[in-house]
Amino acid sequence: MSSPHAVTYTVSLERLDPSQHGQVKYASAFVDEHIDEVRLEGSLLVIAHRSPGGNERIAAGVEKLIERFSHGDFGFKEHILFEHRGPAPYRGDIIAELIESKAIKVLEPGLFIFREPFSSLLRFLDDTFVQRIANAFGAKQESYPAVIHLSTLDKTNHFTSFPEHLHFLNHLRDDLDVIESFSESVREAGGWKEDAPLDLNKTMPKPRFAMNPSTCYHCYEGLQGETLEGDGIVVTAVAKCHRYESKNHSDFGRLLDFSMREIIFVGKPEFVRENRLKAVEYLKQLAVEWEIDCIIENANDPFFTNDFQVKASFQRNQEMKYEMRLSIPYIGKTIACSSVNFASTAFGSAFDIKMGKRPATTGCVGFGLERWVFAFLAQFGLNEDGWPAAFREQYHAWQTKTR
Known part of the structure; x- marks a missing residue:
């Protein structure tokens, strides 16, 4: 048909x-x-x-x-905390230039292979965010898996807030007949076909895992049931995150698979709030030093479900989420490259993380590394001679040190 x-x-x-x-x-x-x-x-x-x-x-x-x-009172509170007008001299289509120079290979919308210099810029930015921001908080390094238990996602309310993002992970049943039948059917078809009939109920069990959509979830999972001492803890990790976003993957910077560096605060409310505001100041410093054209403003998560208005309005009115948005000159828009979030006791309660007898407060700072590279190159181009002096000097010093 x-x-x-x-x-x-x-x-x-x-x-x-x-x-x-x-x-x-x-x-x-x-x-x-x-x-x-x-x-x-x-x-x-x-x-x-x-x-x-x-x-x-x-x-x-x-x-x-x-x-x-x-419907209803949306309450879309606007608050720009910081605005920096950088020169943003490059006006070309950076995606087209990256493809033409073979610095990226597009496998499909939102799914790329990154080569030099993009891949080096990714590592430089990640190292810089660790050295300049995470280390300023004394953050301890952690390493997380790329997959996450569905029961953990349930505790984060991801199913009821962002169900469209889910990338379920599965496998063939532990059944020799099923495995051999599957393999034989692929062999007879001359290889895997996208339209191959696949009876999921017969060949696969109910999934237990999904691809991880957010770095910080594993941090809370790792602290489950613990009682913290002092004012709190700070950890940092970088992880591959996965979010399915349908045709939106054709939008600039909206990736199916991306790298997210996070700095995560877990502790007393004052500890988390103060460190969150310090993180905003560190972002401002980098923006000025690197001559980045950007704003930092209050924002809300793109909740997908029917209670969008209630959740989004609450986030904005309580200023629980700030986004650092970098301009993309050739499309005349901005994209969120970093976020600074305050979750109150939501995750502390969900994962039974305590400060004394009370649920711990949590917050985090996120850096979408590929977005940072895309946005920087969109403002300054691939020719290093056009990059801001401070950024270029720091990048070259980092290259020398890591060779």
């Missing part, structure tokens, strides 16, 4: 506050698995699709999302 011809559905988002348009665009990619593209043209949402249900199905799903975002 041939696929339906691509058609376009267009709807006005004028009923919504412009600050919500991006979230509706993001969520619309999940309306139907036959969507090819979602884009914004001013206040118009345009969806190209091949849905067997036609525009009627797409319209019904989008209307449901518009209703979700338009």
Whole structure:
């Protein structure tokens, strides 16, 4: 049966506050698995699709999302903590240049192989964030697996806040007949085929793991049931994180698989709050030193479920999340490259981490390493002669030291 011809559905988002348009665009990619593209043209949402249900199905799903975002008092509090206008001299399409120079290899949207100089810049930035920020807090290094128990994700409320991100991990059943039958079917088909019939109930058990979507979850899992001493602890780790985001992976910097360095604070409320504010100051210092064009502002997580408004409004009004957003000159937008988060006692309670008799407070600072490289190169290009002097000098010193 041939696929339906691509058609376009267009709807006005004028009923919504412009600050919500991006979230509706993001969520619309999940309306139907036959969507090819979602884009914004001013206040118009345009969806190209091949849905067997036609525009009627797409319209019904989008209307449901518009209703979700338009009801009630959204309370979208705006607060810019810091703004730094850097020169951002480069105006070219950095993705096209990286592909042409073979510095990156695109396997599919959101999934890349990184080569020099991109791969070196990744390591330099990670080392710098450790040396300049994590070490300033006396953070202890930890190393985490790339997979996570579903029971752990359940405690973080990931299933009820970001269900669309989930990348389940599974395996063939511990059954010789199943394993041999699977292998033989692939051999007979001449290799693995994407459309190969695969009876999941027969060949695979119920999954117990998922790919890890956030570095800090493992930290809380590792502290489960413990009572901490003093004011608290600070740890740091870098991990490969995985989030499925449908057609949104075609957006600049939105990766399926990415590296997240985090600095995690667990302890008394004052300890976490004070260190969180110090982290913001360290980010400001780097922005000025490296001449980065950016802002730091309060933000909210892109909650996917029907209680989006309640959760997002609470986060913004309580200023529980700040984002450092770097400008991408050639597309005229910004992307979040770092976040500074305050979770209160949510994770302390969920994982039974205590300070004395009370649940521990937690917070974290995250650095999306690939996004940092993409954004830096988008502002300054691949030619090192155009990089800010301080950044270039530090990068060359790091190269000399690591050779």
